[in-house]
Amino acid sequence: MATLANFRPPYSIPNPPPDAIPELACYNSTMDLSNNIWRGGNVIGERVPLLSIQIAYSVLLSSIFHRIFKSFHLPLMVSQILSGAILSSSLMGRVPGIFNTLYRPEGILAVETFANLGVMYYVFLNGLEMNCDTIIRSSKKAITIALVCILIPMLGGAGFLALEHRVSGGSAKPTVSTKGYFFCCAILAVTGFPVVARLLSGLKILYTRLGKDALTAAMLIDAYGWIVFTILIPYSHDRGGKPLLSAICTFLFIVFCFYVVRPILTLIINRKIRLETWDSSGLLDVMVGLFICSSITDFLGAHHVVGAFVYGLILPSGKFADLMMEILDDVVTALIVPIYFASFGFRLHLEALWAVHNSVLFPVLMVLLLTIPKVLGSMLATFYFGMSARDGLGLGLLLNTKGIMAVIMLSVAWDKNLLDPYAFTIMMLAILFMTVLVSPLINVIYKPKLRFMQTQQRTVQKLRNDAELRVAVCVHNAHQATGMIHVLEATNATRISPLQVSVLHLVELTRHGTGLLVAQMDNPSSVQGESHYGSQEEFESISKAFEEFSEEYNAVRFETSSIVSTYESIHEDIYTVTQEKRANLVLLPFHKQLSSEGVLDTTNNAFSGINQNVMQQPPCSVGIFVNRGLDSLLKTKMSIIMIFIGGPDDREALSIAWRMAGHSCTMLHVVRLLLSGTEVAEEEKAFHSDSNGLLSTVMDSVMQKELDDEQILHFRHKGVHNNDSISYSEKEVKIETGEEIPLILNEIDKPGYDLYILGQGSGKNYTALQKLLEWCDNPELGAMGDIVASTSFGTSSSLLVVQQYSMERKPKGYRKKCSKRNDPAIL
Incomplete structure (x- = not known):
């Protein structure tokens, strides 16, 4: 067994109790040198069945939760995170036998690779759903709402986190680095555009004035989130002057994709669509481009999902996007992505809250306070444009919805040791609370019978x-x-x-x-x-x-x-x-x-x-x-x-x-x-x-x-x-x-x-x-x-x-x- 002092895999649980899953601190790294291909033993006989069980668990349990929450219009992401939280150290993870049946330590790297592949595809599809032309043509009203809903949550979030650090510093002294504060503020500011769009569609307010304002503002905020994420990732590595060079090179690559690669791909793809000459080889070429862009951004020091998102954004929308969504969406959303969100849920560590505060009231208060800035910013912006307070409140709740971007940011901050278990758990609960709260409150605010x-x-x-x-x-x-x-x-x-x-x-x-x-x-x-x-x-x-x-x-x-x-x-x-x-x-x-x-x-x-x-x-x-x-x-x-x-x-x-x-x-x-x-x-x-x-x-x-x-x-x-x-x-x-x-x-x-x-x-x-x-x-x-x-x-x-x-x-x-x-x- 090889102890991992500084490496915390996605499924590691911070500071687990002595009797809870001690094996997660290490995993078997013994290599069979006689196996020149796999260099890891019998992969087919050992890793594949375990990976199949893990996929089956995540998909089945998340589907059950989604059916339960479907009538409340809760996003699928919530069900997938909860399926992982069930096996966290705070819940069923306390029973080692149950956890080890599904997630044995030797299978961590395999499922981690599978989960990261899934999130890359998922982000690629999110890029396909967005439209660059709409972002460019955004109205002054949408831009103003987006800017206010970015700045106020970042400033307010920083203030609340600093207050929390001061209040709790005398008892347990949580370790949140300066970079960790930047990540937390960015998480509070971002909005999950695809999640908001599906939520609006499910609530049947997508084509209202509120729905259009929320959708456009969410798209602008999501674009901002990707820009901030591209900057934060290189600086999280702590490599002297290299982060600035990494960020500049990444942005230059993005500009190259938009102004050189995009026109070429649009011309080729639209021609093939018009002549109906698409075949399996053409789709394979598209997938190769996805891996190339992801590899380049990862090599430049940014996250590989940045390349996946940019690649989806530069591809033409319309019939081609429909075709790609039809082929990939069911497999990615229902089969691969649940593994990634489940890994996020595994990290829930409620014991960290009790270790810092003897009462549950203060953590609950912190979660509530973190949801206020964006609602306040939205109401201020809508008041400026003469909208009603009800529309401002509804818009603020909708823009508080979190998606894959917030999850990735929080995961990166945890993997880079920028957050301690207490701060990580607070932010995780805030993400869940903001996303779960939206649908019930919107239903109360915009009751169809009252409108009619x-x-x-x-x-x-x-x-x-x-x-x-x-x-x-x-x-x-x-x-x-x-x-x-x-x-x-x-x-x-x-x-x-x-x-x-x-x-x-x-x-x-x-x-x-x-x-x-x-x-x-x-x-x-x-x-x-x-x-x-x-x-x-x-x-x-x-x-x-x-x-x-x-x-x-x-x-x-x-x-x-x-x-x-x-x-x-x-x-x-x-x-x-x-x-x-x-x-x-x-x-x-x-x-x-x-x-x-x-x-x-x-x-x-x-x-x-x-x-x-x-x-x-x-x-x-x-x-x-x-x-x-x-x-x-x-x-x-x-x-x-x-x-x-x-x-x-x-x-x-x-x-x-x-x-x-x-x-x-x-x-x-x-x-x-x-x-x-x-x-x-x-x-x-x-x-x-x-x-x-x-x-x-x-x-x-x-x-x-x-x-x-x-x-x-x-x-x-x-x-x-x-x-x-x-x-x-x-x-x-x-x-x-x-x-x-x-x-x-x-x-x-x-x-x-x-x-x-x-x-x-x-x-x-x-x-x-x-x-x-x-x-x-x-x-x-x-x-x-x-x-x-x-x-x-x-x-x-x-x-x-x-x-x-x-x-x-x-x-x-x-x-x-x-x-x-x-x-x-x-x-």
């Missing part, structure tokens, strides 16, 4: 005539954008009542990382290179179409952005952006598209699931547009029919139709169906689910009838009498089974119309119409809308189905009905 409570008046019906109409338009492709523009044309935007359009290009996130690349781009169309998921050309076509639309109508303003998320959760991003834009109406495209034969063919069944999800609890009214070739008002006049039966959805649909009737090229015909019959007499029982509330159901039905009459009376008085292009008629219809409804619609449709406008819940209080919902192919359109959209109806009219916003909407039953009639995979 502020939007109860966000309907078209309650919008003043001289108020701006705000519409969020969701599209998947340029063809859908053209149809949506024709609907927006009909809304009659004027200088008195302008139209503000937020165009949301919905892109499916099928691979890890790409959503982060798109999300950080304020203007994706300005980014050169290949498209993300092939959506760049679509995005540019959509932007161009709306730009031409705004040029034709001076009262129209628009902004286009991409939302990249899984189809199962993209409706939550739509909610967030819609609330952020204070929209009155969300327009969604139908999942079927008009074919060359003149019939509606399904484009993607998943679009139907998105529409149904959006209609569950939206923050404003929702409209689904079924396009059967609706033409532009610049080319033809539009004939619109609105069928009114009753209910809040019909009142909202009438308000939209009335607004459209103000355009000089539209004609509106409103038909009110007065339903009667034996089924109508039982309408109170049709929708009543509370056995104790028969009287309330009747009263609600009476109130809805009064609101319907009031809306129709107002429409006839101010609309029909003042506009020759508006007509109104009533039709009394006796319904018994619901089979009469298609006959009625066929009779109404005889003159032919360009656009139908219907309420999604038309006639929901009538049992006959309620029964029709059970046979609907498209329940999101309602009973009447499903009939009009069906091929058997035979009309060539387009259709707009409207659902009015209501806080009292109960989505669970609707969701349950939908799941019975549709493929569960879609929902």
Whole structure:
């Protein structure tokens, strides 16, 4: 056994108790000179099985923790660190037999090599996720927030650490060198950009103003962290004047990579991507470049991860980055990196805290104090830019999130003997506390229900005539954008009542990382290179179409952005952006598209699931547009029919139709169906689910009838009498089974119309119409809308189905009905 006096491997535990894992102070260095290849005995027979057990333990336990913490949106890094902390000297590490089963001393070097290889790949992927162009184009606001959130934590952290050193110096005299203070201050200042991006995505605030500010500031702070890390590493070696030379050479190499290597690689890679000539040999060449850059920075005196990060940063984003993420991310993040984070957790040494202070209160107070400076700095910066205190607090919490950079810095400081066990444990607990604290507090600060409570008046019906109409338009492709523009044309935007359009290009996130690349781009169309998921050309076509639309109508303003998320959760991003834009109406495209034969063919069944999800609890009214070739008002006049039966959805649909009737090229015909019959007499029982509330159901039905009459009376008085292009008629219809409804619609449709406008819940209080919902192919359109959209109806009219916003909407039953009639995979 060879004692290691000055070398502390990643899994060593500082000052372990006498009965806890004494073997970690040394390991067997006996060499078998007869084995000229391995020079270490039977590597395959001894090291590989042990390494496999170590990997299996780290991956399995971190996966279990991650499943437990997933509902709290905690980063995977936290679970991986905790999996190692379980075997620390403070916990299960006190039982030598358990620890030695998994981490025998002779396997330390093998697992250390494996862990460092993993962190090199992980940092390389982090570099791929960042975008240099976005850093260069950062706004003054983002730069200011980043600078304040760097300087104040460094100064405040230094002050708190100095205070702690003075307070505890009389009892145990912790040994923290001057260089150790620099490392600690840098750790407090840095932010984990990839962790913040995934956290924002999980919390569904990535596309809000707060999310964009946090993401840009985190990216700038992360870039600063790498610069500081590149400087600190050479100076941690303590080699006289060489550290300065090492830092200068490293920066010169980085400049060479950006200005010489990057243009060459971008040209070669983009050409291969465009010609689709990528093969396994090309990817192998990319990996060789990773090892070369890492070796050069390590040779220059910096850390090898600096080269890996720079190499990932200079490679082109877009399709190539997607390809690399698809190949490497699952293996690196789920298989290799847990070993590195677990090694970080092994070093947790709670006994060091008790050795310095007899009470746990002071270490806890220190951890809390270390989290304050960045929150304080963020609130000061946001106050300067006129943001609310809540946004400042949320931004400060998000920027307190730590990532791989903080872990690497702390590990290097420990390996270089710059921190004693007490200071190391305090900083480790601070990293965990800051990262764990973010998600629960952000959920408390930004509760979706509280945000939506502020939007109860966000309907078209309650919008003043001289108020701006705000519409969020969701599209998947340029063809859908053209149809949506024709609907927006009909809304009659004027200088008195302008139209503000937020165009949301919905892109499916099928691979890890790409959503982060798109999300950080304020203007994706300005980014050169290949498209993300092939959506760049679509995005540019959509932007161009709306730009031409705004040029034709001076009262129209628009902004286009991409939302990249899984189809199962993209409706939550739509909610967030819609609330952020204070929209009155969300327009969604139908999942079927008009074919060359003149019939509606399904484009993607998943679009139907998105529409149904959006209609569950939206923050404003929702409209689904079924396009059967609706033409532009610049080319033809539009004939619109609105069928009114009753209910809040019909009142909202009438308000939209009335607004459209103000355009000089539209004609509106409103038909009110007065339903009667034996089924109508039982309408109170049709929708009543509370056995104790028969009287309330009747009263609600009476109130809805009064609101319907009031809306129709107002429409006839101010609309029909003042506009020759508006007509109104009533039709009394006796319904018994619901089979009469298609006959009625066929009779109404005889003159032919360009656009139908219907309420999604038309006639929901009538049992006959309620029964029709059970046979609907498209329940999101309602009973009447499903009939009009069906091929058997035979009309060539387009259709707009409207659902009015209501806080009292109960989505669970609707969701349950939908799941019975549709493929569960879609929902």
